[in-house]
Amino acid sequence: MTIVDPAAGSCPVLLPESERVLLGHGSGGRLSAELISEVLLPGLGPAAPGGPLEDAALVTVGGCELLLSTDAYVVDPLFFPGGDIGALAVHGTVNDLAMRAGLPVALTVAYVVEEGLPLTDLRRVAASVGAAAAAAGVPVVTGDTKVVGRGAADRLFVITAGLGRRLPGAAPTAAGARPGDVVLLSGPIGCHGVTVLSTREGLGFESDVASDSKPLHRLVADMIAAGGTGVHALRDPTRGGLAAAVNEIAAASGVGVELVEAALPVPEPVRAACEMLGIDPAYVANEGCLVAFVAPERADAVLTAMRARPEGAAAVRIGAVTDGGPVLVRTMVGARRVLDLPLGEQLPRIC
Amino acid sequence: MTIVDPAAGSCPVLLPESERVLLGHGSGGRLSAELISEVLLPGLGPAAPGGPLEDAALVTVGGCELLLSTDAYVVDPLFFPGGDIGALAVHGTVNDLAMRAGLPVALTVAYVVEEGLPLTDLRRVAASVGAAAAAAGVPVVTGDTKVVGRGAADRLFVITAGLGRRLPGAAPTAAGARPGDVVLLSGPIGCHGVTVLSTREGLGFESDVASDSKPLHRLVADMIAAGGTGVHALRDPTRGGLAAAVNEIAAASGVGVELVEAALPVPEPVRAACEMLGIDPAYVANEGCLVAFVAPERADAVLTAMRARPEGAAAVRIGAVTDGGPVLVRTMVGARRVLDLPLGEQLPRIC
Numbered sequence A, B: 001m002t003i004v005d006p007a008a009g010s011c012p013v014l015l016p017e018s019e020r021v022l023l024g025h026g027s028g029g030r031l032s033a034e035l036i037s038e039v040l041l042p043g044l045g046p047a048a049p050g051g052p053l054e055d056a057a058l059v060t061v062g063g064c065e066l067l068l069s070t071d072a073y074v075v076d077p078l079f080f081p082g083g084d085i086g087a088l089a090v091h092g093t094v095n096d097l098a099m100r101a102g103l104p105v106a107l108t109v110a111y112v113v114e115e116g117l118p119l120t121d122l123r124r125v126a127a128s129v130g131a132a133a134a135a136a137g138v139p140v141v142t143g144d145t146k147v148v149g150r151g152a153a154d155r156l157f158v159i160t161a162g163l164g165r166r167l168p169g170a171a172p173t174a175a176g177a178r179p180g181d182v183v184l185l186s187g188p189i190g191c192h193g194v195t196v197l198s199t200r201e202g203l204g205f206e207s208d209v210a211s212d213s214k215p216l217h218r219l220v221a222d223m224i225a226a227g228g229t230g231v232h233a234l235r236d237p238t239r240g241g242l243a244a245a246v247n248e249i250a251a252a253s254g255v256g257v258e259l260v261e262a263a264l265p266v267p268e269p270v271r272a273a274c275e276m277l278g279i280d281p282a283y284v285a286n287e288g289c290l291v292a293f294v295a296p297e298r299a300d301a302v303l304t305a306m307r308a309r310p311e312g313a314a315a316v317r318i319g320a321v322t323d324g325g326p327v328l329v330r331t332m333v334g335a336r337r338v339l340d341l342p343l344g345e346q347l348p349r350i351c
Helices: A030-047 A085-100 A120-135 A193-203 A216-230 A239-254 A268-277 A297-309 B031-049 B085-098 B119-136 B189-203 B218-231 B242-254 B266-278 B297-308
Strands: A057-061 A064-071 A102-114 A140-148 A156-166 A181-183 A231-235 A256-259 A291-294 A316-322 A327-328 A336-338 B057-061 B064-073 B102-114 B140-148 B156-167 B182-185 B231-236 B254-260 B291-294 B316-322 B327-328 B337-338
Touching: A030 A297, A030 B119, A030 B140, A057 B102, A057 B140, A057 B156, A057 B189, A064 A085, A064 A102, A064 B102, A064 B140, A064 B156, A085 A102, A085 A120, A085 A156, A102 A216, A102 B064, A102 B156, A120 A140, A120 A156, A120 B031, A140 B031, A140 B057, A140 B064, A156 A239, A156 B057, A156 B102, A181 A297, A193 A268, A216 A231, A216 A291, A231 A239, A239 A256, A239 A291, A239 A327, A291 A297, A297 A316, A297 A336, A316 B031, A316 B316, A327 B057, A327 B327, B031 B242, B064 B085, B085 B102, B085 B119, B102 B119, B102 B218, B119 B140, B119 B156, B182 B297, B189 B266, B189 B297, B218 B231, B218 B291, B218 B297, B231 B242, B242 B254, B242 B291, B242 B327, B291 B297
Parallel strands: A102 A140, A256 A327, B102 B140, B254 B327
Antiparallel strands: A057 A064, A064 A156, A102 A156, A181 A291, A181 A316, A231 A291, A256 A316, A327 A336, B057 B064, B064 B156, B102 B156, B182 B291, B182 B316, B231 B291, B254 B316, B327 B337
């Protein structure tokens, strides 16, 4: 419900529209953050993770520094140019580990299947999980499958978890960005979200663009070899896009960021699709690029290392970390606008 | 489709009804086994787990012996006497680790939420996850939440993964049962499945019976302290019940098993419900008991250790491992009947 406080005049205090879960709660934006902080984490009580919310959690067992991560995939459609729900699930979890300098050691995969799904679809997804895991050099060691009746799920959901070991000499964390850091982006933005949306809705852009879904752990290993502890923070801009990723790092680190609009690599079909849909490419999900916050004295070396790999061939410098304040974008005409955390859902079921 | 081979006379060769996923593929029975071996594992190719299918996979990282497991929970209803989907998800993953002598170190939790789910329900489940994890002494270190539109999921699915460390001096495995082993059961069977089904369908038994959902890792630790390497195989009889668990261990170990019907602890409300529904309690899912295959010379010590804990207070000896052949049950009148792996789904969405 919308609560109106009469003492506050006519300005309503916006609460969730009702005491129900909204699509926007899954957006990776402000509503997602609220759901996590107000509903999900309090339930965990003293067991709740402390500190900033990271892509993967650090767990120490018998002296081994391990990383653990999980992701649920509900993308619609299951298959799209450049990928499918199976490869996406593998890449997403491998990348969450990589954002904390983790190399993947083992994956688990769980399927929730709707009764009536063609076995050919399930076979194709399972083969894609296997191929993506093999290409990333990580075994799928265990899994689970549940079947629910028709109408109780939309075809297929894939949920992966990943175990990683930490690369020595690196400790990137969401809270690690420092004023003066250079912000690097490994490749063009918007391809995944536009591809999935265009395929689902038949918008026609899907013939000109493909998902960027790919594993980034080898890129991260090379970046850390080049930048060491100068690689302060890493994040893959998935749900909520670049805007959410940069805002989350800025908030967790207590810093501001200024991005340069002219430097943002937006492929032409993505730009055209976003103009037609009235959305900003900075809010569109990616599944194969990362944003890095690097100490200025190591930035050139890290950028060179990124460009030496196919995943980072188009890497660019997109901005710098400031002392504080909001995330700003310097536009082509020299003005500054705020790039806020998105509120809710622009593109549902994109991953 | 049902394929009839005219040369074989009138006896139809049963294949899956169509090339589509059936509810029975999620049953934990023969159809599940077929789906895993024919559709899901081949996709993994060379990355597929070798050897017997275990409740949790052993992964070695930097000299540390770790266990990894995952489970998807789609139980309907979300709340039932004795538990809910959140506690069930924690207990199930803790128990899968325990079946390989793993103590839980960290859990991940992923939620797939249907738009419109009351936030009170989600809060209640999240609190139950937290309480169950705290009671089991394991932190939930990371998670993920996805929201899908109305009708694209049935309220809420919860998917957990668990990381465990192996108890020293023990290596129970599904392939470990040996002829002569004593078969022990830690508590009464059928409570979970009957409770969930009765609550969902309003059969009335739910006032007399509650789910046995609980963590078993401390029970396993005490069993291994008492039985050491004499604890050959452990399994929690979840989907497919005791019949599936015993058949899986027998198949993986290449042995037979003879159970004594009179020794099987079936509570009166479970017996009444099963009679009404025309199902065998040995096929009904449990979430808080385990079946153990123990070397005969250690069986008494292990049974004593089990009975000393609340989770194992009602532990009993239910049979013995034979040289080979099917899993048999010696009935009250002295006859022997085969206790086969169930074919398909008797009780859908029980976990």
